[in-house]
Amino acid sequence: MILVTGVSGALGGAILDGLRAVDGLDVAGASSSGDGGAVRHADFDRPGTLEPAFAGVDVLVFVSAGYAEDDVVLARHGAVVRAAAAAGVKHVIYTSLAGSGERLTIALAHRWTEARLAEAAFDVTVLRNGLYAEIPADLALAGAAAAAESGVFAAPFGDGRLSVVARDDLAAVAVRVAAEVWADLAAGAPRRHAGKTYELEGVGAVGGTDLAEVLAGVVGRPVEYRTVSLGDVRPLLAGLEPYRAGHTVSTFSNIKAGLLEAGRSDLPAFLDAPRPVRDLIAAHVTSRLRG
Ligand SMILES: NC(=O)c1ccc[n+]([C@@H]2O[C@H](COP(=O)([O-])OP(=O)(O)OC[C@H]3O[C@@H](n4cnc5c(N)ncnc54)[C@H](OP(=O)(O)O)[C@@H]3O)[C@@H](O)[C@H]2O)c1
Structure with missing residues (x-):
């Protein structure tokens, strides 16, 4: 069994x-x-x-x-x-x-x-x-209201990107x-x-500019990505359970340091075509905003 x-x-x-x-x-x-x-x-x-x-x-x-x-x-x-x-x-x-x-x-x-x-x-x-594609999708979702209002998506990614699946x-x-x-x-x-x-490993990577582009398509206006510091973000995590806040800051630190963009992946050896993650992120943000 x-x-x-x-x-x-x-x-x-x-x-x-x-x-x-x-x-x-x-x-x-x-x-x-x-x-x-x-x-x-x-x-x-x-x-x-x-x-x-x-x-x-x-x-x-x-x-x-x-x-x-x-x-x-x-x-x-x-x-x-x-x-x-x-x-x-x-x-x-x-x-x-x-x-x-x-x-x-x-x-x-x-x-x-x-x-x-x-x-x-x-x-x-x-x-x-x-890492699941829901991780950057949820970050984009959290920035959707501000992006719709101000045309800015702020996130502590620097120039870093993360490979997701x-x-x-x-x-x-x-x-x-x-x-x-x-x-x-x-x-x-x-x-x-x-x-x-x-x-x-995910075969597609996304960063702040990619998420801003996704948000622009969802909110129907140009959206610019602006990086912010880890110190700016930490107070916003105060409502999370302590272990989650720690893991979230660790994720941001790793993105900013450029460590989460993968090289080799065994995924293509098992799947004909891994799902395109940018489409998944856009679908996730759109469905959550409408739902
Ligand atoms: N790759 C990534 O990006 C990523 C992101 C987040 C998490 N993860 C890891 O991947 C796992 C599965 O992800 P998911 O998306 O399916 O999570 P999920 O939908 O939130 O489900 C939570 C998982 O934790 C298990 N769990 C919680 N308490 C348990 C307990 N006392 N005994 C046994 N199992 C327990 C649940 O199993 P039960 O049915 O037994 O409750 C369930 O499989 C997570 O638990 C986490 O370790 C990976």
């Missing part, structure tokens, strides 16, 4: 839907809110739920649960690795963070988890996911890898994805 964790989330849900559409697979989903029926109950914050949830599982698609302070995420992910080993899972596919994000604060928990997985007895495939593309890669791992296990064939780490 293939089990996908985190299926109440957007990524886990899309992976589960994709695997259910593949003929001949035995697939189930797990969630912290699962009722133990159609969706297994696997709450990473309650380690005792995990080994029973992983019973009978051959391939575990382990979707990270990163929305928390580092110590909470490490405890969650450590519990998943221990329970997968105890339950006799044969292969774990982990959704991690792409190499361009190495200096982001969120990288710590992902690299720690990769190290724990590498020590385990089961086979591992690491899907190092690029459609979450659905990342889900499609996870589906393909999980189905191929399953097929190899079932056939007793060499496991082509065992021990592999794939860099699923």
Whole structure:
């Protein structure tokens, strides 16, 4: 059986839907809110739920649960690795963070988890996911009202750009890898994805000027990009949970330093055509403004 964790989330849900559409697979989903029926109950914050949830599982698609302070995420992910080993899972596919994000604060928990997985007895495939296109799309959305009023989009990017990817593309890669791992296990064939780490970096990058152009199309007037300082932005994050504010400033710092524009990506090896991210960003901003 293939089990996908985190299926109440957007990524886990899309992976589960994709695997259910593949003929001949035995697939189930797990969630912290699962009722133990159609969706297994696997709450990473309650380690005792995990080994029973992983019973009978051959391939575990382990979707990270990163929305928390580092110590909470490490405890969650450590519990998943221990329970997968105890339950006799044969292969774990982990959704991690792409190499361009190495200096982001969120990288710590992902690299720690990769190290724990590498020590385990089961086979591992690491899907190092690029940043979601929703990240710059939400930043553009936050600046939409000001852009409509003043014709200026202000953001702390400097000249930096970030490579981003459609979450659905990342889900499609996870589906393909999980189905191929399953097929190899079932056939007793060499496991082509065992021990592999794939860099699923976005193949399209956007910066402040790109987002201003997207906003101009949405609000129907010319919009100019203006960079602002990290110090200007930090007070605006005061309403966020503290860990989110820290990660957000880290993201801005990395963009400004030019570190989030990726080089090589394994994405094209798995997909015929990655979705064009600028179109996705425009669609996201437009739908949210209208919705
Ligand atoms: N690449 C990127 O740009 C990027 C951006 C943001 C986040 N991420 C990471 O990717 C993951 C999936 O993203 P998403 O867009 O699907 O997030 P999402 O829609 O916000 O879903 C949140 C995810 O966290 C999981 N979670 C929360 N508490 C949990 C718990 N106690 N036990 C088990 N799982 C728990 C949820 O699973 P349940 O169904 O079990 O509740 C769900 O999979 C995130 O959790 C985060 O680690 C990546």
